[in-house]
Amino acid sequence: IFPMSDRTIERIVNRISQKALGRVLAPHHIRHSRLTYLAEKGYPIHFLQYFKGASDIKSVTPYLHARPVELED
Numbered sequence: 001i002f003p004m005s006d007r008t009i010e011r012i013v014n015r016i017s018q019k020a021l022g023r024v025l026a027p028h029h030i031r032h033s034r035l036t037y038l039a040e041k042g043y044p045i046h047f048l049q050y051f052k053g054a055s056d057i058k059s060v061t062p063y064l065h066a067r068p069v070e071l072e073d
Contacts, residue, residue: 032063039063 010027017025035048039060048060 035060035063 013027013030014024017023031052035052038048038051045057045060045064048063049057052060054060
């Protein structure tokens, strides 16, 4: 295993998605799709916040459009 920069990973994802889908799919799109999927499956908002690496829970609220959510204190 060798260390890879964020930019290297982005280039790999771009190259693979271009070949497989015929368009560039940025890592952000993958993360957004995954968080939306997890929200739809009912994962807790705090898990989504942790998964995204967000310090503010409000930053994950756009992913919650798929279901009603009650915020816990």
